[in-house]
Amino acid sequence: MALPGRAARLARVSDPAIMLHQLEHPPHAVLRVNGIAATTSRVTVAEIILRERRYAAVSVLDSALNQGLLTAECLATIPVLIRGRRGAVAARGYLTEADGRAQSPLETRARLRCVDGRVPPDALQLEIRDDDGYLLGIGDLGWRGARLIAEADGRDAHASPAAVFADRRRQNRLVNAGWTVLRFTWSDTLQPDYIPQTVRQALAAARSR
Incomplete structure (x- = not known):
């Protein structure tokens, strides 16, 4: 009070x-x-x-x-x-x-896990477009050099059938455009090492291509 x-x-x-x-x-x-x-x-x-x-x-x-x-x-x-x-x-x-581009506590937590794991994203709400400027999708967290994005999948925003189908179509467009897409949930943020390790592996794979 x-x-x-x-x-x-x-x-x-x-x-x-x-x-x-x-x-x-x-x-x-x-x-x-x-x-x-x-x-x-x-x-x-x-x-x-x-x-x-x-x-x-x-x-x-x-x-x-x-x-x-x-x-x-x-x-x-x-x-x-x-x-x-x-x-x-x-x-x-x-x-x-603090960063006002985060659109949910889940996005904030995922970003902080990456920061703590020394793999901080270099972009938030990263717009990915094709050569004609068409918007393929927006990544919650992005590593532009590696063409890697991470999505924070909240239960409410992604649970409906329509949202699931839209997420799949968007992911297919991004993958076909040469981007790697990782997806993290709230439970993933409860494990300190899981998110940064997964990101680190994806960054290493990108460097080896």
Whole structure:
């Protein structure tokens, strides 16, 4: 709970199972959403990244940027906002890894696994076109020199029959154009080595061609 001024000191929770953390924010940092007091997007994101671990924190930052809830200029002001707070050192590192091109937490997690495995993509949302300029597909993560892309297959976006058929047709177009396509799921991101090892093998195969 984070309320402005005296309201923060008056708030109480009777349930002993709930631990209440109270912060006092200036009035301009609080707005009302459907009649409920809430902190602004910038303040909310700042509080989250102070408390969450890296993958969750960077996912929140990416999502806020992607949805237009934060701008790059807003992001640049967060270090001042969190200065001296517990967790601020780690949070400043998370800010440097934020990228609003990620369209889902799964894409963020897959990218961070690649970064940690020293095979970072050199492009996100990579548009692949044929010689006539026709768009063959867009890769979530891309390694342009190796003509390699990786797709982050979220369950909701890719589970319907229509989505499965569209994904197959798109993959066929990309493969026929000389691109290698890797596909990763949420469970793959839970294994630290799997994604970078798979990418590394594909990069090695590309170099040997």
